[in-house]
Amino acid sequence: MNSAAPPPISAPPLPAVRTVGLTRAYGPMLALNALDLTVNRGDLFGFIGSNGAGKTTTLRILATFLAPTSGQASVLGHDVVRDADAVRHVIGYMPDFFGVYKDMEVTEYLDFFGACYKIPTAQREKTVNDVLELVGLSEKKGALIGALSRGMQQRLGLARVLIHDPQLLLLDEPASGLDPRARIEMMAILQELQRLGKTIIISSHILSELQTLCNRVAIIEKGQLIYAGPVQGVRDQMSSGLVVWVRVAAETDRAVELLKARPEVAEVAPVDGRIKVQLVDHDTDHSFVADTLVRAGLKLTGLQEDELGLEEVFLRVTRGETQ
Amino acid sequence: MTFLPIVERELRVAARSRFTFWSRLAAAAFALVIFIALQFIAQATRGAIGAGQLEFAILKWLAFAYAYAAGLFLTADSLSEEKREGTLGLLFLTDLRGYDVVFGKLLTQSLRAFYALLAAFPIMGLALLAGGVTGGEFWRAMLVICNTLFFSLSLGMLVSSISRDSTKALNGTLLLLVVIVGGLPLADLALAGFEYRKFEAVFSDASPGYLFSNAGGYRFSGFWICLPLQNALAWAFLVLASVLTPRSWQDKAAASIASRPRLSHRWRFGGPRARVALRQRLLAKDPMLWLSLRDRWLPRLVWTLTVIVLLIRASSLAFSFVVYSADASVLSPVLQAFLQLTTALEWLLRLALYLWIASQASRFFVDAIRNGALELLLVTPVNPWQIVRAQWAALWRTFWFPVICVVLLQLAGTAATVLQMKSYPVTSTVTMGGKTTTTRSAGFDLSVYQVTSVSVGVLTFVAGLAAAAWFGMWMGLTNRKASVALLKTICYVFVLPWIGLMFARVFIMFALIPAGIAGSPTVMLVVPMLIVGVLNLGKDCFFIWWAHLSLRVHFREKVTGDKGHRYRPSGSMPPPPAAPPVILPPGLPPAANAI
Numbered sequence: 001m002n003s004a005a006p007p008p009i010s011a012p013p014l015p016a017v018r019t020v021g022l023t024r025a026y027g028p029m030l031a032l033n034a035l036d037l038t039v040n041r042g043d044l045f046g047f048i049g050s051n052g053a054g055k056t057t058t059l060r061i062l063a064t065f066l067a068p069t070s071g072q073a074s075v076l077g078h079d080v081v082r083d084a085d086a087v088r089h090v091i092g093y094m095p096d097f098f099g100v101y102k103d104m105e106v107t108e109y110l111d112f113f114g115a116c117y118k119i120p121t122a123q124r125e126k127t128v129n130d131v132l133e134l135v136g137l138s139e140k141k142g143a144l145i146g147a148l149s150r151g152m153q154q155r156l157g158l159a160r161v162l163i164h165d166p167q168l169l170l171l172d173e174p175a176s177g178l179d180p181r182a183r184i185e186m187m188a189i190l191q192e193l194q195r196l197g198k199t200i201i202i203s204s205h206i207l208s209e210l211q212t213l214c215n216r217v218a219i220i221e222k223g224q225l226i227y228a229g230p231v232q233g234v235r236d237q238m239s240s241g242l243v244v245w246v247r248v249a250a251e252t253d254r255a256v257e258l259l260k261a262r263p264e265v266a267e268v269a270p271v272d273g274r275i276k277v278q279l280v281d282h283d284t285d286h287s288f289v290a291d292t293l294v295r296a297g298l299k300l301t302g303l304q305e306d307e308l309g310l311e312e313v314f315l316r317v318t319r320g321e322t323q
Numbered sequence: 324m325t326f327l328p329i330v331e332r333e334l335r336v337a338a339r340s341r342f343t344f345w346s347r348l349a350a351a352a353f354a355l356v357i358f359i360a361l362q363f364i365a366q367a368t369r370g371a372i373g374a375g376q377l378e379f380a381i382l383k384w385l386a387f388a389y390a391y392a393a394g395l396f397l398t399a400d401s402l403s404e405e406k407r408e409g410t411l412g413l414l415f416l417t418d419l420r421g422y423d424v425v426f427g428k429l430l431t432q433s434l435r436a437f438y439a440l441l442a443a444f445p446i447m448g449l450a451l452l453a454g455g456v457t458g459g460e461f462w463r464a465m466l467v468i469c470n471t472l473f474f475s476l477s478l479g480m481l482v483s484s485i486s487r488d489s490t491k492a493l494n495g496t497l498l499l500l501v502v503i504v505g506g507l508p509l510a511d512l513a514l515a516g517f518e519y520r521k522f523e524a525v526f527s528d529a530s531p532g533y534l535f536s537n538a539g540g541y542r543f544s545g546f547w548i549c550l551p552l553q554n555a556l557a558w559a560f561l562v563l564a565s566v567l568t569p570r571s572w573q574d575k576a577a578a579s580i581a582s583r584p585r586l587s588h589r590w591r592f593g594g595p596r597a598r599v600a601l602r603q604r605l606l607a608k609d610p611m612l613w614l615s616l617r618d619r620w621l622p623r624l625v626w627t628l629t630v631i632v633l634l635i636r637a638s639s640l641a642f643s644f645v646v647y648s649a650d651a652s653v654l655s656p657v658l659q660a661f662l663q664l665t666t667a668l669e670w671l672l673r674l675a676l677y678l679w680i681a682s683q684a685s686r687f688f689v690d691a692i693r694n695g696a697l698e699l700l701l702v703t704p705v706n707p708w709q710i711v712r713a714q715w716a717a718l719w720r721t722f723w724f725p726v727i728c729v730v731l732l733q734l735a736g737t738a739a740t741v742l743q744m745k746s747y748p749v750t751s752t753v754t755m756g757g758k759t760t761t762t763r764s765a766g767f768d769l770s771v772y773q774v775t776s777v778s779v780g781v782l783t784f785v786a787g788l789a790a791a792a793w794f795g796m797w798m799g800l801t802n803r804k805a806s807v808a809l810l811k812t813i814c815y816v817f818v819l820p821w822i823g824l825m826f827a828r829v830f831i832m833f834a835l836i837p838a839g840i841a842g843s844p845t846v847m848l849v850v851p852m853l854i855v856g857v858l859n860l861g862k863d864c865f866f867i868w869w870a871h872l873s874l875r876v877h878f879r880e881k882v883t884g885d886k887g888h889r890y891r892p893s894g895s896m897p898p899p900p901a902a903p904p905v906i907l908p909p910g911l912p913p914a915a916n917a918i
Contacts (some may be wrong), residue, residue: 065702
């Protein structure tokens with residue numbers, strides 16, 4: 001009987017987050033304007049935009065804190081409006097401030113939120129210890145929250161988010177206000193969480209870190225999605241050709257002339273003692289640059305490929321416009 | 324350079340604010356309504372009560388109570404709030420001095436209160452036209468009320484300058500206001516051996532209550548001593564606040580928490596074992612209840628004070644009953660004063676309970692919105708109603724014992740009075756509408772009145788507290804400042820209805836006279852009391868119902884600021900794009916794909 005049946009087509013895995021025409025108005029102002037977004041399971045998804053672009057509003061809607069004005073949003077298959085209770089069980093939301101009772105102990109704080117998620121008493125102690133271990137706060141179990149540094153408080157916030165083992169983490173500016181070491185530690189924890197199978201949506205202004213951390217990003221401006229996809233994809237879309245920086249010991253003008261004569265080169269310009277060479281194509285092998293200069297008897301002192309950074313991409317695709 | 328730059332700025336802001344004008348108008352309208360109601364009452368008595376005197380007496384007492392309570396509601400949590408929010412330090416990073424900040428804050432908080440008072444003064448002046456009030460009496464009263472407002476606000480600023488926590492600031496101001504208005508005359512009375520005839524004002528000169536009660540129609544020789552003294556005290560409070568504020572704004576919480584042995588923390592939250600025990604007991608059952616009950620200092624304070632008042636008052640009641648049963652004439656002035664003092668203590672406890680419940684109910688939500696805790700909680704499976712229910716349960720657990728104690732004291736007090744009246748027959752004379760009725764009756768003739776009075780009193784007391792709790796929660800959710808939430812709760816639930824009910828009671832009594840019931844003074848007193856009691860209960864039920872409904876329906880939108888926002892569903896979500904069909908490797912059974 002089975003052999004006669006056509007092979008079953010596997011259902012596509014439900015995306016972690018999907019929004020269709022998601023709109024949110026504050027009076028006459030549109031904070032989100034028909035946002036269509038899909039975040040796949042297991043993604044570490046960067047959410048980029050200027051202040052007031054709609055990032056926090058999106059995260060708050062996904063966290064069921066705010067209701068949308070129109071459109072739909074689903075989290076792991078649950079509608080954020082109709083099935084908000086189910087959504088709350090599978091997400092962990094960390095806002096851009098740290099809602100604390102400073103006179104609470106670290107363990108009390110986590111124990112309380114564990115109870116809010118109805119984790120059984122017997123299991124709570126172990127869970128609290130586990131998440132504290134994960135975020136590196138085991139030694140601060142008995143400390144008062146008010147006595148923790150900003151970085152530690154952020155880590156505690158992350159521990160709170162993880163207390164009920166959610167599948168999706170919504171993190172709004174988790175690294176803001178942290179010193180470089182704390183930021184690096186926070187990013188390492190996020191990578192570890194992704195490795196553990198969590199889907200993470202992170203909004204941040206520190207684009208250089210998102211660039212290395214995230215596998216996919218979305219750029220949002222004036223409540224509208226401008227780009228969503230792999231980081232490399234947006235780079236490819238934005239850069240017209242590879243840029244190579246060259247430094248020669250002497251005869252810079254001659255070097256410029258030599259490079260201009262090459263058909264692979266679109267533009268050459270001396271900048272602050274260096275030469276900026278923009279190639280026609282992004283995928284061109286740039287070894288000919290060194291070859292040309294050395295063959296001409298010039299002494300090459302430096303050559304560096306210029307990768308288009310996420311910050312530059314962001315500046316190019318947005319105009320810094322907010323609502 | 325501008326002298327007092329913040330003051331100048333605040334004056335400009337107030338001058339442009341519509342609310343400044345509307346609050347003045349509302350105050351004048353409120354005074355006018357009361358004036359007209361009193362005019363009706365005075366006319367109904369057909370001259371038995373002088374219209375001008377009645378109107379002036381009531382209005383000036385209301386104005387005095389308003390002025391004296393202003394510090395509690397307007398300035399007590401002003402500087403302390405800025406400290407909690409960390410904004411006070413930013414001011415001191417500029418060239419501003421302590422006095423700039425203190426005077427600026429004083430003006431911000433009190434300008435509208437002062438304008439409202441000024442707006443009510445002309446209405447009070449109408450009493451001059453009605454007769455029975457002299458110009459001197461009027462102006463003395465106005466001076467005292469303005470000075471009292473300044474005194475109270477300055478005292479609030481001083482307490483605020485040394486406080487950080489809102490409840491402690493409010494409690495500290497309340498305590499000082501009570502001590503100054505009642506404690507100082509009491510100290511003088513104690514010096515006089517509790518004999519009123521020998522009373523000489525020493526400490527009382529500093530009490531606005533003493534000055535106000537003596538600044539009447541007759542010539543009070545101490546007027547020009549008391550008034551400047553109190554004014555100087557108010558300035559001293561402000562100077563002290565200006566000196567203390569720059570020295571107390573820095574956030575010492577983190578350092579002190581880390582380094583001190585946490586005595587205060589232990590007092591507030593208990594020792595480690597107690598905390599763990601409380602968590603184990605409550606967290607699994609209701610985490611929100613644990614959150615509301617973990618801070619134990621207020622329950623401890625309330626219960627301790629209640630036990631003290633209970634012991635003192637119960638012993639005085641027992642004592643008075645024994646003495647009255649033997650021979651009332653042996654009661655010395657000291658004992659009489661003691662009895663009066665214990666009665667006052669019981670009333671103070673009642674007043675404090677109203678304030679504590681209203682403050683505690685609103686404060687939880689104000690703090691939780693401000694520090695973002697509610698945002699975190701609302702994205703957990705905890706629903707808003709669970710939060711409200713837990714807060715109500717926490718209030719019940721904190722206040723059930725004091726409430727029962729007060730009710731028991733009230734019942735005991737009534738029982739003692741009834742028994743005393745049984746022993747000593749009294750003659751009562753009631754004059755209503757020009758008709759005087761004298762009843763010679765044994766004490767039990769009025770036992771109906773006493774029983775009705777205590778029943779209505781107990782019911783309205785309990786219902787009033789419940790209304791303050793529910794409405795306080797709603798005010799906490801809708802106001803960003805704890806002091807404003809408390810003020811609104813007290814005004815809406817108690818003060819405004821109390822004024823209305825007071826007039827209702829008088830009007831009902833007059834309405835009963837033509838109906839021919841006036842023959843029995845007991846009925847004359849009991850029927851209005853019952854009607855007013857029912858109205859009072861109705862008022863409390865309304866507040867409970869309304870706050871209950873609002874908290875159920877609008878909780879989330881108040882926290883998110885989503886006022887009036889509506890979600891417009893737009894059908895179901897389209898399915899995600901289908902994945903391409905899987906091509907199975909040759910030889911693999913089709914069922915393997917279904918895994």
